[in-house]
Every structure is written in C-alpha cells, then in structure tokens.
Amino acid sequence: MNEDERAELDRLVPGPARPELSADRHRLLRGHLMSEIQETGPARARRGRIGWVAVPALAGGLALALVLSSGGEGAPASPPQARQSAQQGATALNAAPVGAAQLLSQAADTAAGRPDPKPGKNQFVYIESIGAYGRVGLANGESEMNPAVRRQIWHSVNGSQWGLLKQERRPGEPSVDELPRESGDPRPAPRADGGIWLSPIPKPVINGPTYAYLAKLPTDPDVLLKKIYEETKGAGPGPDEEAFVTIGDLLREQIAPPAVSAALYRAAAKIPGVTLVNDSVDAAGRHGTAVALEREGMNREWIFDPKTHEFIGERTVVVAEGKEIGPPGTVTAHSAILARAIVDQAGEEPRRKDG
Amino acid sequence: MELSQRGRIRDGDRGAFGELFDETAGDLYRYAVRATGDWAAAEDVVQLTFLEAWRLRHRLREGDEEPVRPWLFGIAANVLRNTGRAARRHRAAMERLPARETVPDFADELVGRLDDSAQLAAARRALGRLRKAEREVFGLCVWAGLDYASAAGALGVPIGTVRSRLSRARAKLRALAEEELRDGRELRPAPGQVRGGRVGAARSIRETNR
Numbered sequence: 001m002n003e004d005e006r007a008e009l010d011r012l013v014p015g016p017a018r019p020e021l022s023a024d025r026h027r028l029l030r031g032h033l034m035s036e037i038q039e040t041g042p043a044r045a046r047r048g049r050i051g052w053v054a055v056p057a058l059a060g061g062l063a064l065a066l067v068l069s070s071g072g073e074g075a076p077a078s079p080p081q082a083r084q085s086a087q088q089g090a091t092a093l094n095a096a097p098v099g100a101a102q103l104l105s106q107a108a109d110t111a112a113g114r115p116d117p118k119p120g121k122n123q124f125v126y127i128e129s130i131g132a133y134g135r136v137g138l139a140n141g142e143s144e145m146n147p148a149v150r151r152q153i154w155h156s157v158n159g160s161q162w163g164l165l166k167q168e169r170r171p172g173e174p175s176v177d178e179l180p181r182e183s184g185d186p187r188p189a190p191r192a193d194g195g196i197w198l199s200p201i202p203k204p205v206i207n208g209p210t211y212a213y214l215a216k217l218p219t220d221p222d223v224l225l226k227k228i229y230e231e232t233k234g235a236g237p238g239p240d241e242e243a244f245v246t247i248g249d250l251l252r253e254q255i256a257p258p259a260v261s262a263a264l265y266r267a268a269a270k271i272p273g274v275t276l277v278n279d280s281v282d283a284a285g286r287h288g289t290a291v292a293l294e295r296e297g298m299n300r301e302w303i304f305d306p307k308t309h310e311f312i313g314e315r316t317v318v319v320a321e322g323k324e325i326g327p328p329g330t331v332t333a334h335s336a337i338l339a340r341a342i343v344d345q346a347g348e349e350p351r352r353k354d355g
Numbered sequence: 356m357e358l359s360q361r362g363r364i365r366d367g368d369r370g371a372f373g374e375l376f377d378e379t380a381g382d383l384y385r386y387a388v389r390a391t392g393d394w395a396a397a398e399d400v401v402q403l404t405f406l407e408a409w410r411l412r413h414r415l416r417e418g419d420e421e422p423v424r425p426w427l428f429g430i431a432a433n434v435l436r437n438t439g440r441a442a443r444r445h446r447a448a449m450e451r452l453p454a455r456e457t458v459p460d461f462a463d464e465l466v467g468r469l470d471d472s473a474q475l476a477a478a479r480r481a482l483g484r485l486r487k488a489e490r491e492v493f494g495l496c497v498w499a500g501l502d503y504a505s506a507a508g509a510l511g512v513p514i515g516t517v518r519s520r521l522s523r524a525r526a527k528l529r530a531l532a533e534e535e536l537r538d539g540r541e542l543r544p545a546p547g548q549v550r551g552g553r554v555g556a557a558r559s560i561r562e563t564n565r
Binding site: 006012021032 | 381406516
C-alpha cells in the first residue's frame with residue numbers, strides 16, 4: 001500500500017486531531033511498566049511453526065495464517081453436514097467424502113510403501129521447494145502472484161544440530177540477515193551463501209518437530225489425530241483447520257517414517273470438511289488431484305501426483321463467488337516440493353536423480 | 356556487539372522493553388485512541404499491550420531482524436479485541452497504575468475539543484459500518500501504518516485476507532462518504548452531541564463506543 005492509498009483511506013475515517021500521549025503520561029506509564037516487569041532471565045524460545053516463518057518463507061502466505069493463535073475471526077467451523085466445497089467440478093461431499101478419503105488412503109498407501117530412510121541421528125532432512133504467494137495492489141484492486149522462489153531447508157534429524165535455510169530473495173524483499181553476533185555466540189560461522197542458521201530443537205513439539213520426534217508419533221490414525229487436536233487446542237481459526245494445517249506443515253517440509261506418514265494421511269481423512277478437488281496445479285505447473293479444506297471461501301489444497309499419489313505441493317485458491325480478492329480460481333499461494341533427501345551436512349545438496 | 360532489539364526483548368531485557376516503550380507508546384496510543392474513541396481506554400490499551408508483550412515475549416520469532424513493531428501492534432489488536440480478558444489477566448498490575456486524576460487536565464483538554472468529538476462521532480459512524488475483522492485490518496494498515504505482510508503477521512491471517520478485508524472496508528467507507536455528502540450530514544452535528552458541552556461530548560463518545 002503506498003502513501004497515497006493510505007492517505008485516502010485515512011480520510012475516509014476521520015479521527016481526532018492527532019491525539020498525543022502527553023510527556024507526563026508517557027513517563028508515568030513507562031515507570032509503571034518497568035516496575036511491573038521483572039528480570040527473569042532469557043525466556044525459552046518457543047519453537048515450532050513460529051520457527052518456520054522466522055524468515056520470509058515459501059510457506060509464508062500459508063504459514064503466516066497460523067502463527068498467532070488469536071488469528072481469524074473466531075468463526076466456529078461449520079458442522080460437517082453444512083459444509084460444501086464451492087470448487088467447480090469438485091466432488092464436494094459431506095464429513096467423510098469418499099473421494100477425499102479415498103485419495104488420502106491412496107496417499108497413505110504410497111507413503112507406507114516407500115523405503116524407510118532410517119537417517120542417522122547426526123544427519124539432516126533436506127527439502128527443496130519453490131513457492132510464492134499473492135501480492136495485491138490496492139490502487140487497481142488486482143492481485144497477482146509473486147514469482148516463485150527456491151527454498152532449501154535442512155533439519156537436524158534429532159534436533160541437536162543447527163539447521164539451515166537458504167531461500168532466494170524476491171526483488172525488493174528486505175534482507176533476512178542473521179542477528180548481529182556477539183562474542184560467545186553459539187551459532188556456527190556466518191555463511192557466505194546467505195543461508196540462515198536455524199536453532200537446534202532440543203524439545204520438539206508437533207508444530208516444531210524433528211525426524212526423531214515424528215518417528216515416535218502414534219501410527220494409529222485416531223490416536224494421532226486426537227494428539228494433534230489436543231496439542232493444537234485453542235490455536236488457529238478452529239480445531240479442524242488447525243489440525244489440517246498442522247498436518248500440512250509436516251507434509252510440506254519434513255520427512256517421517258513411512259508408517260507415520262501414512263498415519264498422517266489417514267488422520268487427515270478424518271478431519272471434518274476435507275473435500276476432493278479433481279484438478280489442481282502446484283507452483284511448478286504440475287497438475288494433480290487434491291484434498292482441500294475450505295475456510296472463508298478459500299480452499300487450502302494439498303496436491304498429489306495423480307498416478308503415484310505422492311504429495312507434490314500446495315495451493316490456496318478462491319472457491320466462493322463474491323470474494324473481493326478475486327473470482328473463483330484466483331490463486332493466492334502455491335508451492336511445489338522438488339526434492340526430499342537425507343544428507344550428512346547442513347548445506348549439502350543431494351545428488352540429482354535424473355529422470 | 357549486542358543482540359538486536361528483537362533478541363533482547365525475547366530474552367526479557369527490561370531495558371529493551373523501556374526502549375520499545377519510548378519508541379512505540381506514542382504510536383500505540385494514537386492507534387488505540389482511534390480504535391476505541393476513548394482517551395482513557397486508550398491508555399489502558401497501551402499499558403495492557405506492553406504487559407501482554409512482556410508475558411508473550413518468548414513467542415517472538417527468533418533468527419531474524421524484522422522490526423518488533425508489527426508484533427506489538429498484533430498484541431494491541433488482540434487487546435482491543437478482548438480488553439476485558441487482558442484487563443483480568445493483568446488486574447493486579449492495572450490496579451497499581453496511578454490514577455488519571457494525577458493529571459486532571461489531560462483528558463479534559465482533549466475531550467473538550469468539540470471538533471475532535473464531532474470527528475470521533477463521524478469516525479464511529481464510519482467504523483460502525485465495518486465488520487470487526489475489517490476494522491482491525493483498517494486500523495493496522497491505515498492508522499498503525501503496517502504493510503500487508505506485517506498486518507497479516509500481526510493478525511495471524513494470510514496476506515490475501517488482509518487485502519480483501521481492507522478492500523471491503525474501503526468499499527464500505529466510500530459508500531458511506533458518498534451518502535453523507537448526499538445527505539449533507541457532515542454539516543450537522545452528530546446525533547446526541549451537545550455543542551459546547553464538554554461532559555456531554557465526552558459521554559456521547561463513550562456511549563457510541565459501547
């Protein structure tokens with residue numbers, strides 16, 4: 001939003017003539033604040049989704065929605081019976097739509113059939129992806145996608161080592177330099193390639209997991225889903241959305257043992273409101289079938305390869321008429337997973353598989 | 356070399372909170388006045404925002420150098436959304452907040468300015484047209500000056516949602532402005548307003564705020 005647009009909007013709602021906090025009140029309030037807050041030593045940084053979006057991320061547009069538990073308008077989730085996908089051509093059914101459940105079941109079978117990567121505790125999970133989210137011009141009312149940027153992330157398998165994130169910067173995007181360093185800074189040396197060190201994860205949680213943590217998750221979908229609901233209670237716009245998004249985060253940039261991956265898909269099939277989308281397309285232009293959860297006229301879609309049923313990417317798309325962001329079909333965010341691997345070092349890229 | 360402001364705040368450095376207060380209290384206050392239409396309530400909002408920021412400091416994301424401001428305004432938006440809850444949480448601290456009577460001129464001076472009151476009444480009318488979520492986005496983007504991404508981060512919603520809410524807000528406000536122009540309402544004092552009466556003006560503001 002530029003200053004002219006802001007000024008126009010400002011004029012539309014008149015305000016008092018620049019009310020100022022008087023110097024007296026400022027001093028008084030400041031003194032009160034300082035007497036109320038006490039030194040307690042460094043607070044324990046909460047890992048998790050917050051960590052995921054610590055830098056402008058591929059998933060930024062998607063993940064930003066979930067950073068603050070207070071987000072959204074607090075609208076309760078529609079009862080499953082009342083929920084319908086507006087996606088044209090979608091097989092929109094009720095609570096357990098056969099199509100979505102079937103696709104997730106196939107995805108689970110695919111995941112279960114993959115070889116167990118059995119990473120060593122000192123190795124790293126590597127995910128490479130591209131993605132972008134929408135940008136909007138208030139002046140012309142048009143929304144458009146940013147060009148997709150490449151993102152590579154390395155997670156310590158057991159959380160004991162520093163992770164790494166490398167992400168291309170969009171033109172004009174502010175730098176995401178690391179914090180300044182002081183003597184005794186525990187971080188590894190700065191990287192010439194612009195990569196950013198991610199803190200070790202001594203206490204993984206569902207929103208900030210490690211491979212080792214995921215490996216210990218229950219493989220019974222019902223037990224797993226119950227755990228996800230419990231651990232994300234109160235977060236996000238609603239329990240179903242939060243569960244869907246939590247699982248989505250794990251699918252996007254993690255690797256889990258086959259049995260756990262399969263359980264995640266089977267758990268997702270039990271979330272009320274999940275629907276099937278026959279045709280979706282990821283940030284790399286690959287078409288696939290998708291499952292989606294709708295909120296406020298927008299579908300958040302997980303896209304699967306139509307043949308192998310492997311998770312290939314995500315898309316957020318307008319599905320309801322009358323959304324000012326655009327007509328149905330307007331894409332507001334998308335991503336595509338390009339590679340997943342286990343590597344020995346943060347920063348090490350796996351050898352390319354040809355074909 | 357020292358840690359960034361963000362890092363120091365996350366680490367519970369009181370000095371950093373003091374600096375943050377000095378940098379942002381004025382802006383937060385202006386934002387809160389406009390959002391509440393009530394100068395006294397705005398002070399409470401400022402104070403509750405900082406108390407909440409202290410409580411929630413560990414939730415500041417680490418590993419970046421983003422400004423702290425959007426995070427703080429996000430907290431302010433939450434406080435505005437449910438002031439009662441925040442006030443209950445910090446009841447003891449708020450009871451220790453020195454009474455406003457110690458500087459009796461302050462509220463009077465501002466509330467007594469009828470121009471301001473008329474403006475506020477017009478603002479309440481305009482804001483009354485907006486849904487709560489649209490008001491929040493309007494407040495953060497227009498009054499607090501956050502960009503879309505920061506507002507999205509502050510509210511915990513996607514950027515697209517910020518944009519669409521702001522777009523809806525703009526459409527509704529433009530329609531209202533046209534109506535008022537057509538009706539000539541801006542030439543008349545707002546309903547319930549007592550011209551020249553300080554107390555009356557103050558009360559009418561508070562009432563419209565409820």
